[in-house]
Amino acid sequence: MNSQKIVVAMGLLLFGSGLAQAQTPSTAGTKFTNQGSIANTRHNLTQRAPAAGPNGTFMDLVRNDYGEVCVYCHTPHGADTNVKLPLWNRTTQATTYKTYNELKTSSLTQTVSQPGVNSLSCLSCHDGQTAVDSIINMPGSGRYNANQATATFAASQTFLNSWPGTGPKTGADHQALNSAGCLSCHGGVAIPGAPDFRIAAIGTDLTNDHPVGITFPTTNGPGTDFKTPTGTKGNATFFDSNSNGNMDTGDVRLYDAKVECASCHDPHGVPSGAAGSTFNLTFMRVANTNSAVCLTCHAK
Template sequence: MLNKIATATIVTIGVLASDVAWSGTRSDSEFLQQGTIGNTRHNLTQRQTAGGGPTGTQMDAVRNNYEQVCVYCHTPHGANQNIKAPLWNRTVRTTTYTLYSQLSLSQDATQPGPSSLTCLSCHDGQTAVDSIINMPGSGKYNAALALNPDAATTKTLLDAWSTTDDAFDHYALKDNNTECLSCHSPSGQGGAQDFSAYALGTDLRNDHPVGVKLPTGAEWNVPSGTYQNIRFFDTDGDNRPDKNELRFYDSGQGFEVECASCHDPHGVPGATAKFLPTFLRVTVDASQICLTCHVK
């Protein structure tokens, strides 16, 4: 079982790797976007104490506070075996995505692979953001949350296996101004920041294509590095895919673009030590991220 001592050790290791430490308390870090994942929006323990967004009183009703940063996605024990993702702790829903349909390439896009499904497990709006299968504390593992429970079943299971910070509802990042977006919408109810751009839904036709193979030809740059199932642009020549290097993943159908090709969910520091916006691996300044792959 996942215990708080083991998890605290994992979180501490992540914090020590940075200059700015997350306090671990329930007060908000103001989303500094600096130094550690604890200071980004992917730290789902954050509840702002006053002003600038939903307070603890508002958030505790709709999202369990597990008081650990990593546990919303990862667990050292009892990981979900239904997806090839590192020690994955989240519910996996069987979902068919509507794919990008304006390809001029000689191949069709395939359904997203694990390096996209991990992101979409929140961003497609089908699953509560606090839906994990191995909650902190003894006796909090629930295999029934591992694969494809519907939304109502998920909420029932989460309530039954709740922590001391009980949510009586469990919100997902919907794309139609419900659940999370009932506050995190363009109107900014309660001072909440607008997250509507991050609610992708299951229709991916208006997003950069995923599940498309590494192209060839004069219009594309060629990645110089290969590591296991990754082809990557080895910009520093160290023969390893670093956080700030774009990459393609082979999930069994050849090297393809996935969400994690361009985004690192843990954040990539920029020149000022702050994380690049929207967890991008390469800055958008002067279209550098586009020109990594595209020759224009």
């Protein structure tokens, strides 16, 4: 289906349903509760939340509804063994990113490499190269395709169209987070009730984002510009926010001594307070009130 037709159809349907009075995309908030579970966040790509939550009807035009929240990233069987991620089920394309060091800023003193695996997991959706529903092992028997591990956007469409449940069945309608796909509705256009996702569409140019794949300074602590991690677990070091010796989900961490997307973000959501409290915004491990995220690592 042509993306422009989707935009028009969605606009008319939303208007007819009485949602035309909703906020504009730039100000519209999520209809998820952002409490308790990833199922109650935007990372629930089934888009079918509990009562009064998002309705998946419009999303059914552009992605498969697998009826499971976790399967869009993980699978108990047939996972990709080429990436060091837990039971990884998403397509991960080989991509060369434009990295922060290419700006040649005078303050950069550390080595920046291509994003590591704990960034590639996020970028497999947020770089806009891969359909949001592009997975290796779809639920049910006989729906596994090993080639999906690294399939291109075009090559994945036939397999994704074979899903017998709700979702597109023909053409190349399984959309990615880019201007031709998700952003045709979620890109600031006048679609009432459609949140603006442009800031989440990172692309392959990472020069305007905090560097990932960057080595954390080994010279740190008092008298330097960087604080010293206070805990270690496996190949990770972390800033133990509550001094309990555990790498909790709310602890900023380094992977192989590098900053990656998952250093500051947890895609499952982190409660802002006691159990059951609303998750931190944008899946942050630490709420950035008074620059708390920045000041976890930076001594300023």
